[in-house]
Amino acid sequence: MTAGIRVGVLGARGRMGQEVVNAVNGADDMDLVAALDAGDDFAALKQAQVVVDFTHPEAVMGNLEFLTGNGIHAVVGTTGFSEERLEKLRSWLAADPSLGVLIAPNFALGAVLAMRFAQQAARFYNSAEVIELHHNRKADAPSGTAAHTARLIGEARAEAGLAPGEDATTSEVDGARGALVDDVRVHSVRLPGLVAHEEILFGGEGETLTIRHDSLHRTSFMPGVLLGVRSVLTRPGLTVGLENILDL
């Protein structure tokens, strides 16, 4: 019998971490060697080849500094990555060219497809808005997925030479028109009962296009996380987005 990939989990007592622990335990080609949460001794992580991080935007950079400093590959679902953070991570990775880190704003297949479809549609519509809907325990707004979607739409618009669509709003209650991310309006809804949902709305001449994805259970993220664990071992450097691994 061949040995499985030695996997550690950070944030193991959280909503996502618990699912990852179950998924790794259920994978024939993986062995769970550490399941840690805040305050635990990270020494056990040194047994791992790959560590999966679902923690908190304020914790993730410290975790990644530890992992990259100890030659451990990482698969990261935690949100909160600015371009500045990604640059810092690239600089840590440069010290060990064999090491891989995968960061994915969303590990659900449908969410990755929805982002790609939105990117494809963006050059045909000046006007686009994103609505993301999540459970009310979520720390960050807008969601990492919505911010990434807005960025993709903004880039596609810029490439096509499109300006953002007209908006006649001159009087607004603060926040009523959402947050602006790359010139795309993003609206965040927080309600108990929800898991993770996103709608991307495009408006054109006499028509609208709506792309919607719903994660109804956190198991929806697990095939993507396991694929990430299997792939990161042979993907040195920084990869941002599961779409790169799915070859979309």
Ligand SMILES: NC(=O)C1=CN([C@@H]2O[C@H](COP(=O)(O)OP(=O)(O)OC[C@H]3O[C@@H](n4cnc5c(N)ncnc54)[C@H](O)[C@@H]3O)[C@@H](O)[C@H]2O)C=CC1
């Ligand atoms: N990329 C994706 O597909 C998904 C990403 N997420 C993101 O994952 C993150 C976690 O989400 P949830 O599991 O819902 O949160 P949660 O609050 O249920 O779990 C986070 C866990 O991390 C622990 N933690 C905090 N700091 C830590 C540290 N320094 N080291 C180890 N553990 C630490 C907390 O004690 C907690 O148990 C969020 O940023 C969320 O947006 C969530 C779902 C899917």
Ligand SMILES: O=C(O)C1=N[C@H](C(=O)O)C[C@H](O)C1
């Ligand atoms: O906190 C969550 O739950 C989720 N976070 C990620 C995000 O911010 O996009 C992914 C998914 O939407 C669930």
